[in-house]
Amino acid sequence: MSVGILAHNVGPQPFAQLAAKVASYRFNYVQLALSKAITDVDCSLGKLSPGLANAIGEAFDKQGVGIPVLGCYMDLIELDDTKWRHNVDRFKEHLRYARQFGASIVATETGVPVVQDQDRNWRRLRSAVEEMAEEAEKFGIMVGMEVASSHIVGTAGDLAQLIDEVPSSNIGVVMDPCNLMTQDNYERQHEIMQEAFRLLGHRVVSAHSKDIKLDADGKLQTVSSGQGILNYPMFIELLNQYKPLSYVTLENAQEPYTSDARDFVLKQRG
Template identity: 45%
Template structure:
């Protein structure tokens, strides 16, 4: 099993301190969102360079930790065109220097129109979807130039709200440089949680061959709401998920997320033990 996590789940720390803390936890791989995880270095647009990438990569390498995903969370459908433009430019910069961080994947969520109090905007609209495709085509074109993978992660509150919409994205952008970061919990809502097995099967049938990373967290239902908990501490059918991964994507990176440090050991053991049984 190749289990890791998100670096910013340890807080925002200086590079050396963060790398040591991640290694002590037992992670061999991380998803590193520079602006969320690293303290003391300005990683804003225009500041990345091969030297900075090498420094951060080597700091983690000294602790035997590899950067599996360079996280660059952008909103590809932001209703403010200037903010959307800045996000796209920042993502393209991450693509250009990803290899210097020892990484081949730059990851993002797919975005939402419901920002800055604009709650009436419809993520399910065709115009929102078309805006996403326009943004993804641009960043995927950049990724093709630099031999880097764009990893996109959908979810129920985003423009790519279902496995079917994810499949549609992949069909409209037929590039092998566009792949999927799959988080099963992201698609779970109070309306469909009882049908989670079908959702999981749909995801693997529709884009199982395009998954490059699994994000691992869990959910419980409380007071008619979905609450996020650490992997193995809720109701997500991990047995079904791990069976599919074992068959379709052996040795894929499984990255824990939305998890407190106190729960990390327990979640790691849960996934490792279940994976060995299925």
């Protein structure tokens, strides 16, 4: 079994140093968000190329670290047309060059509604995902969609609906059980996780690992894996049931918890 990490969790830096730092923590792979993790190359829209992607991919490969997932977290319901177009085009550019990085998945969440117009927001989201799916099909890459409780796609049911409306085989799911939890439902975490895997388990392409706990005021917060109350045995059991040997990527795993979180998840994976 293996475990990865969000590359920027070890600190933004030049990509060769970043690869070495990740390897020093004994991670086998990363989810790489270019704009968050790399400081020595301009990776903004229009700047990616096969040469740049290969250079970054080779730097990680030399350290024994894979890049199976690119992170490109864009607001897909942005109300400004120019900004919305930029966001969709940036994601599509990641899809086009993903293979040169060594990635087969480009991951995103969906966007937090600013205007409470569900129909308008949903139409905007669906238009974005339709374009992304069409581009993904051309290049043989998976779009990894992630639920986040405050976003327009905030539940497993929301994501299942989106997948039904955009029926592309190139749309997959990044499963993060903590993103499904809210102040109102965390006590039903077993039910929430089981429902999420029932609806989405067959589409999982990657998973995120962090934890949840209550702070001193009783408010739900996210913490590093193994520092909270998430039922990890259930999470790993469901993941193994639906998608054995899936990528599991640590989130919220900055120092001083990086190594402890890695060891905790490796132990849970058995």
